Amino acid sequence: MATTMALRSFGRRTSIAARGFSSSCETEKAAKDGKPINLFSAINQALHIALDTDPRAYVFGEDVRFGGVFRCTTGLADRFGRSRVFNTPLCEQGIVGFAIGLAAMGNRAIAEIQFADYIYPAFDQIVNEAAKFRYRSGNEFNCGGLTIRTPYGAVGHGGHYHSQSPESFFCHVPGLKVVIPRSPQQAKGLLLSCIRDPNPSIFFEPKWLYRLAVEEVPEHDYMLPLSEAEVIRQGSDITLVGWGAQLSVLEQACVEAAKEGISCELIDLRTLIPWDKETVEASVRKTGKLLISHEAPVTGGFGAEISASIAESCFLRLEAPVARICGLDTPFPLVYEQFYMPTKNKILDAIKATVNY
C-alpha cells in the first residue's frame, strides 16, 4: 500500500495527479495509520511531540506564539505555556546566538527564522559559534540541541527576499547538518530526527508546500534517519537527484520522460550535509548518468558538490557529463520568476540531452 500525495492547483501552478511513492521499507512502516494533512500541520505535529517528550525543549522565534506566519507553531503556546513557546524581538543574530547558549546548557532549542532570506544576520553565529563549538572545546561543550527551522524556496510571488534557497552556504560548514524534507510525512519524521540529533541542524522547510502538499501522516511519534537518501522512484536510464519542493517538479519530468521511454531513477537527498554518497553512487553505477536540480543559483549551488564528488568516484562509469538544472545566476527575480526557476521542461530537455549524449 503506497502512500499518496496530492498537490492541489494554486495560482499559476498546474495541478498534478495524485502519485504513488515507490514503497520503501521505512515509508511503509511509518505510513500505518495516517490522516491526510498538509506540511505545516505535519511540522506542527512534530513540534507538539518534541515539546511533549522533552521537558527541556523550547520553541521560539518571531511571531511564533500566535501560531507563526505559516501556522507551523499553532497551539504550542497554549499547550506548553509561555515559558517554553515565546516570541523574540526582530533580531536574527540575537535569536540564533541565544539559541546556541540555550543549547549549550543541554536544552533543545528550536529556533525559527521567519524566512530563510533573513538568516544572514545569524550567519556568523551559525558558522562560527554553533558549528565549531564541540570541536574547539575538545568535546567539553556542544550545542547539539540546536535546531533552526526556516521556510525557504520560491512561492510564486516572493521576489528577492521571500524566495531564496540559501542551503548551499551552510553545506560548506563542517559541524552542521542541513536537512530538507519533500513532503508532510517526511517532514515530521525528519524534523523530529533533527531535534533529537546531537548536532546543530538547520531544517529548511519548502514554503511552497506548506498548504499545497497533502499526505497521510501517521499521528504517532516517529523519526526518519538523517544522512540517508531515499530512492523514491526506480529507474535504469538516468539518476535524478533533488530535495524539497524541487522533487515534485523532478517527478513530473520523470513521468514525461517515461512517455518517451526514458526510465528515470529519482533520489531525494533529504540530508544535504552529511549527504548519502553511497546511495547516489550506487544509483549512478546502475544508470551511468546523473542530473541534479535545485532552485538555488547554479554556480556554487550544492549540485556542484554532488557533481564533483560523483565525477571523482564514478568517473569511468559515467556516460555523459553530470547535468545541473538550477536557478539562474541572478538575484531571485520579481516579475520573471518563471524564467529563473528550473522547470519541468528544462529538466526534461536535460534528461533527453544527457541520455542521448
Place this chain on the structure above:
Amino acid sequence: MCREKPFHLPFFAPSSQILRLPSSSMAAAARRLSAASLPLRHHHLLLRPFASSASGQPPIAVETSVPFTGHKIEPPSRLVDTTPSELLSFFRDMTLMRRMEIAADSLYKSKLIRGFCHLYDGQEAVAIGLEAAITKKDAIITAYRDHCIFLARGGSLVESYAELMGRRSGCSKGKGGSMHFYKKDSGFFGGHGIVGAQVPLGCGLAFAQKYTKEGTVSFALYGDGAANQGQLFEALNISALWDLPVILVCENNHYGMGTAEWRAAKSPAYYKRGDYVPGLKVDGMDVLAVKQACKFAKEYALQNGPIILEMDTYRYHGHSMSDPGSTYRTRDEITGVRQERDPIERIRKLILSNEVATASELKDIEKEVRKEVDDAIAQAKEIPMPDPSELFTNVYVKGFGAEVFGADRKEVKAVLP
C-alpha cells in the same frame, strides 16, 4: 488573540491650539489661494511650500499638538511657522498619498500588484513633514514602506504604479517592486526589504556627505520592529564616534508586523535608546511637529553628529497586504486613531479654522487628487512588462562579461550583459 495588557491609545491631545491673525488678511489670502487655482505641476508632484512672507503671505503660527520630549537635548519650541499655501500643499500632498495607498490596496486585491505591498496610510505626516524641512540634496533612506517617501521626494504616480505592477517604466524598471523604489536625482536611496539593514547604509551616506561639505544630511528611517536590530546600535556607535550628520528616524507605529512594541522592546522609548546620542520624541501625526523636529534635527546634526527622532505614528492597514491588521489590535483602536489623530483631518481643521480655504474647495482638491490617481493607474496599466532580457541585466556592471550558465542545457552559456 488575547493581550494581557490593555493597550492605551497613544496619548496625545487631539486638537492643536491655533493662534489666529486678523481674519481680513486670512480671507484675502484664502481668495488668492482658492484651491481650484493652484497650478497642477505634473513633473514634480508635490507643491513646494512658499518661502515665508516674500510672496506677501502672512505667516500663521501654529502650536504643535504636544510639546516635544527631549533626551539629552533641549527640545525645539512647539510654535511652528507656516503659511496658508504650505498648509494647502500639505493637505493636497497627504490626500494624494492617502489616495495612492488606498488605490494600491484595490489593485493588489485585483491581483494587478503581486508579491508584497506595505501601505503607508496613516503615516503620511512623517513623509510630508520631513520633506518640508529639507532639500533634495539631503538623503533619505527607508525600509519597505516606501511608496509615499518616493512621492515626497518627487517621484511620479505613474512611475510608482508601474513599479508596483512590475512594468518597465517603473522607477526601478519593474525589477524592484513595492519594496524597492529609488530616486537618485533627489537623494532617495530606497526602499529595503531586509529589516534594519538600511540604517548602517544611512550612516554611510552621511559619512560621504560629511566629506562633500555641502551642508547636507542623511535621514535613515526605520520602524519600531527594526529598532531591536543589532546593526542599528553598531551604526549609532560609529556615527556618534565620527560625528556623522545622520538623523535616525524611528517611525514608531507601535507594531512590528503583529507584535506590539511593549512585547518586543524592553524600552519602547525609542528616542532614548541612543543612550549617548540625543533624541526627540515627536507626534508623527502632526505634520507641523514633524517639520519642526526635522529642521531642528538637521541643524543639530550638521553641527554635532547623530540624533534620533522618534515619530509617534500609526498605520491603518496591516503590516502588508497579507495582514488584515485586526488580529493583534482592535478595530476600535484603529477607528479611534483615525478620529482623533488623523494627519489629514488635523490639517483640514487648521485650514478651515484659519479660513485658508472653504470645505468645498478642499473637497475639490480631494476630487482632483482622486482623478489624478485614477489617471495614473490607467496609464500605468498600459505599460508593458520589462523585456525578458532584463532578467540578466544589472547583475554586474554592464559589459563586465561574467559568464553564467543557462538552465536549459549544460552547453548553453551566456555572458551577462
